[in-house]
């Protein structure tokens with residue numbers, strides 16, 4: 001039994017090996033009974049029968065095993081029969097005698113074989129039942145989804161009892177940071193500004209201002225301090241509320257920022273025997289220089305403070321004479337050196353004949369032992385950055401050595417535009433104060449003793465309505481212990497659960513609370529001048545004028561009569577520049593007259609052709625003046641004044657001319673502020689405006705910054721501004737100092753989306769406003785009548801432009 005059981009095992013092994021070696025199927029290796037085998041069986045009678053039987057049994061078993069592994073038990077019971085029939089079927093002539101010899105033994109063999117077959121059957125049944133059992137087990141395991149791999153027999157180690165190795169008590173896991181990130185990327189002083197409501201008001205007398213100044217303020221009608229003044233003045237003046245550091249101030253346009261720094265500056269500068277440049281105010285345009293100077297002079301009245309200004313419209317030599325003085329300083333040593341001093345090889349390269357002559361003259365005028373030393377002859381200088389750089393570079397003795405205050409107004413513009421790298425030049429000049437020579441005798445002494453020389457940095461006050469929070473740009477100003485003051489309501493509250501918005505580099509801009517904003521839909525923009533005209537006529541009081549009744553065609557034939565000065569082309573004296581104090585500054589100005597080759601309004605309108613025919617054909621003047629503007633804006637048309645913004649100087653001059661051509665009654669009311677070579681023209685327009693002679697000014701963005709046009713009631717954005725900042729500054733020319741004001745923006749279809757997304761967006765946009773923008777959809781009244789006038793006006797304009805931009809001779813200039 002042991003042998004017979006060993007036999008299939010060994011045979012299995014051999015099959016397995018074969019499969020492993022040559023990869024062929026088991027069946028190929030399984031021997032099958034053939035004729036040869038049968039012959040071999042009979043011829044080997046002499047072999048022990050047991051061996052033969054074992055071999056037979058082994059073959060049979062193998063066959064049965066193979067079948068049982070693959071098919072049903074039915075096949076297995078067939079296997080002996082099959083071997084017998086194989087034998088039966090193997091009959092042929094050659095084999096007959098051998099079969100006869102065997103036949104005697106056959107009956108005996110049959111009984112033996114039966115027994116063997118029975119044994120075999122039993123054995124096979126056991127194997128088969130084992131196989132079935134294992135099949136069942138694996139199937140149930142599968143069904144239970146318990147696909148655990150069979151555990152290998154592992155010698156299990158005795159459990160180790162940890163002694164003294166218990167896990168150490170651990171602190172509780174830190175909870176997730178529930179704090180919401182705010183202002184992550186900005187320094188604390190920018191992240192935590194001092195925010196004050198626009199409603200905040202104080203009496204000037206409560207701010208620590210000296211009585212003499214209080215008297216001046218009262219005389220000029222300044223009764224109460226605005227929010228920015230109430231907050232900033234105490235921080236800058238000596239006293240308990242003083243902030244020991246620099247200030248950055250962001251407050252809406254027209255909120256009174258100028259007075260908030262001028263008052264403390266004038267108060268802080270002690271009277272001294274001779275002026276020294278102690279206060280420097282830098283602003284971007286000439287007009288702002290003038291405005292700031294006026295406020296400084298007002299506040300410094302009666303004091304001995306000298307106020308000066310420096311802008312690019314004056315020759316630098318003339319300005320040097322006005323700004324500088326020559327002090328005679330007793331210094332025998334220096335006097336001696338200068339007497340002996342001859343230009344060396346290196347000096348010749350820097351030799352300037354004019355300087356040499358003037359120095360020689362100065363020396364001759366000096367008393368023995370004295371040397372002349374040029375010194376700025378002002379206490380406060382208000383200047384544009386370009387001219388400041390010119391003086392720092394080319395004016396002998398012009399230094400910032402004694403500077404105590406540095407004020408930068410409209411800081412975002414000044415920092416965004418390079419203006420001859422003015423910040424670097426100013427900072428270098430402040431650095432030169434650290435040299436021992438700058439400290440005079442004590443400086444040399446301290447330097448010899450290797451003691452530190454620490455000049456006091458001037459106090460810096462940085463202001464803007466659209467203050468930059470670009471840390472890199474602010475860092476260039478080397479602010480010391482800075483504080484940010486924001487005048488305006490709290491930023492809109494975010495929804496619960498939202499992360500508070502951090503201050504971005506652009507921050508939010510506040511508009512004056514008294515400002516009303518409107519958009520005027522102008523279709524595809526081709527008739528924009530007509531929409532503008534309609535709007536203007538609804539706002540501005542037009543004097544009855546016989547000329548106004550005339551058609552433009554008439555005016556074109558008798559041009560000299562019909563046109564007036566102010567709406568002129570660029571060579572007209574009333575077309576003015578508000579800025580450009582130095583050549584480079586002029587070139588670098590980005591937000592203004594980059595004189596686009598693209599045409600202005602008029603070229604837009606040139607493309608216009610069809611007027612809708614369904615409009616009334618009545619051409620009466622009165623009907624054309626009916627414009628659907630808001631009723632509240634019609635109040636007091638006699639006092640209304642309009643500032644119209646265009647995208648370029650060319651647009652501005654053409655538009656003002658077109659207005660005059662379209663409606664001659666308006667011609668003597670229109671002026672322009674644009675870039676041109678003459679600055680006196682700017683003054684003329686502004687003077688005419690202040691005298692009430694003109695009520696409409698067409699301007700570029702040069703007029704958008706800081707220009708304080710008293711009682712301006714309306715701003716019209718004829719061309720949509722190119723940025724949120726520009727919009728804020730443009731509309732900020734009205735609704736100033738708590739007065740009412742309206743801003744209209746003419747918006748063509750293609751500009752609508754940008755405008756509403758960038759400018760019109762409320763709380764989640766960049767602009768904070770009290771009321772949302774109202775949309776107006778006016779219809780052009782008397783369209784067909786306007787059309788003919790418009791076409792004629794364009795013809796005249798075209799002729800003028802072709803004639804080298806010169807308009808036909810005008811009869812009168814603005815008075």
Ligand SMILES: Nc1ncnc2c1ncn2[C@@H]1O[C@H](COP(=O)(O)OP(=O)(O)OP(=O)(O)O)[C@@H](O)[C@H]1O
Nearest residue numbers: 222224225226253254255256257258465706708737
């Ligand atoms: N306390 C006050 N009471 C009455 N009027 C004032 C007061 N302070 C300033 N104003 C007037 O308000 C107007 C606007 O002031 P200012 O030009 O200083 O504004 P601003 O904030 O500098 O504006 P912008 O940002 O446009 O330059 C000026 O006409 C000024 O005379």
